Amino acid sequence: MKFHQLRYVHEVVRQQLNISAASEVLHTSQPGVSKQIQLLEEELGLQIFQRNGKRLIGVTEPGRKIVELSARVMLDMQNIKRVGDEYSREDSGALTIATTHTQARYRLPAAVKQFIAQYPNVKLTIHQGNPAQVTDLVASGEADIGIATESISNDERLTCLACYEWNRCLVVPPQHPLLSKPALTLKDLADYPLITYDFAFTGGTLVSKVFHDAGLQPNVVFTAIDADVIKTYVNLGLGIGLIANMAYDAARDAPLVSLDCSHLFPDSTTYLGVRRDAFLRDYMLNFITMLSPQYDKRTVQRALHQDL
Helix, strand or coil: HHHHHHHHHHHHHHHCCHHHHHHHHHHHHCCCHHHHHHHHHHHHHHEEEECCEEEEEECCHHHHHHHHHHHHHHHHHHHHHHHHHHHCCCCEEEEEEECCHHHHHHHHHHHHHHHHCCCCEEEEEEEEEEHHHHHHHHCCCCEEEEEEECCCHCCCEEEEEEEEEEEEEEECCCHHHHHHHHHCHHHHHHHHHEEEEEECCCCHHHHHHHHHHCCCCCCCEEEEHHHHHHHHHCCCCCCCEEEEEEHHCHHHHCCCEEEECCCCCCEEEEEEECCCCCCCCCHHHHHHHHCCCCCCCCCCEEECCCCC
8 A cells, every 4th residue: 555545535525526627636647547546446445436338427335435645634634744844844835814804805904914024935725605604724744724703613623723703784875864873773674675685694594594583585586696786786786785784894985884783693603723733833823812812823723622
């Protein structure tokens, strides 16, 4: 059994059983990948993949365990390399962050700017997705740190740290009838066409639950993953917009007007998650303190079960 054989198995699964795509990522030939996987299967005395002719169509029951162990080996090798880099190349490397659009657009920029200034030799990559996608990217080892609201903290594969709380505001055109209301009610929101986040994003399930518990059905006419898109369609007169309060800036978003909704919805918490068995390099820990200044590095290490 050789390390590269496990690596081939791992990459083929990552590429949805597409050997051609896996061979491109691995910078080797398609026949070479197939041959090495077959040699591994012969050595183990079992089939890892189900086949239809030469095409892979699934993973066998014992193969699922091999795939799981292969992924663990890949992460262990990554951790070993990180330990070496931590002491030999302290200020260079890579950091991959997975997050939602709202966090990437409105919360991360200050921390990213500070990080790049301090670590110019670290390659920083940001992947965007919904909370479930963010969670999977971190759990698979494709991202080092995941930042999202609510559901990421429920995944047992990750250790999470609460970063900050936020709530929502309503954006409306000038002279909208709701501007004359002393305080908004859920019924007010339900009376107008509503434009808001896709319910896979940014606490959307919490919003729908609040309406449901109040016996109300909001008239959601349009959803988007991007607050800027929501504001664009509010400006077109298609409805009122329910967005994260961090996504509104009076000067930038004029002539839209913001109305506070924090009394209608409980606060949402944005969490930062890392894989439980991942080794975090020093600059990764420092990025976390830049994003959440209420923590120092020792507190982050303790919270994420890192060795002190």
